[in-house]
Amino acid sequence: MRPPDPRTVRSRDAALAAARELLIEHGLAGLTHGAVAARSGISRATLYRLWPESPDLVRDSITLHISLSRTRQTGDLRADLSAALAVTRAMLHEPASEQAMRVMIERASVDPAFAEVKEALYRSGTWTVRAILADAVARAELPADLDIDCAVDQLHGPLFFRRLVANRSFGPDYVRAIVDDFLRCHLTKPAPQQGNR
């Protein structure tokens, strides 16, 4: 494989930055090849070469948005999970991303292109929590046989259910309660008391 042309990389980055802005401002409906061309100055021909179909552009724009929202791990399990879920909470309460998730849930079951996009977003959207949990297993703070997929559901599921099914909004206290209950259920040992200073 040849390395990518640096001009292509620059065009791609500029286009995705514009696409991400459009997504934040207008939601999925505002994210079109034409709007990205107008905002980024990249030609439509180039955009269609990079992303032949609309779902391709949607996937890469949301993936960029998710990766820019990622929190840094500190090694403090409770704090890291709370920070990661605070990002999920924010996405569920920003009108554009909330609406994008609702559309995706509906479209994914009838349109294979959207199903593939949603699969990629599910992977990138749960990546941080998976990494935090795997590290905690490696440190033996969580049991070696922890079912990580199930744990991801137990952490993200209540937030999605409350926002998208119950149609309620919620604050940081709710996220803290979900993390606390999860740790109460799964921690292999109580948190160190820091008594030996």
Next chain:
Amino acid sequence: MRPPDPRTVRSRDAALAAARELLIEHGLAGLTHGAVAARSGISRATLYRLWPESPDLVRDSITLHISLSRTRQTGDLRADLSAALAVTRAMLHEPASEQAMRVMIERASVDPAFAEVKEALYRSGTWTVRAILADAVARAELPADLDIDCAVDQLHGPLFFRRLVANRSFGPDYVRAIVDDFLRCHLTKPAPQQGNR
């Protein structure tokens, strides 16, 4: 208020039974006043008098479906929660009801009529689990200060997330694991050992 005309009650019951069948067979798209008239023999005029708008008919049909699917409480907290969530699991895996939930999640945020329908369905769909939890609190098996809304999210949320966001199917073992973790976290005392026979 006058008591309802018995003929109206009979028409209403017959129409809703037909509407529920259509919903199960064809999903939301198949649930129209015309199709209900054809199957039940009730005139369109009567149907439109009982349910002026399509969401009215959808709400009452799904509410009937949910109430017919309700499980009977035995007083065994673990068994009752597992039975109630098995119904939720089944609804998430039957194509018509799964698709109805996906459409509802999307429509509810843009169409006030659907938002009102979804609120009613959220209430009736979580009614059994709420009743089970409230009884367990009364028996002091769960703490008096249990946040029932949050508990409902912790029990239903993982199932909805896995099915509608992760697009995975799952079996009874998954439901059992969610119930077990919930009880491990919240039970006020260990289950009786039945040692004094």
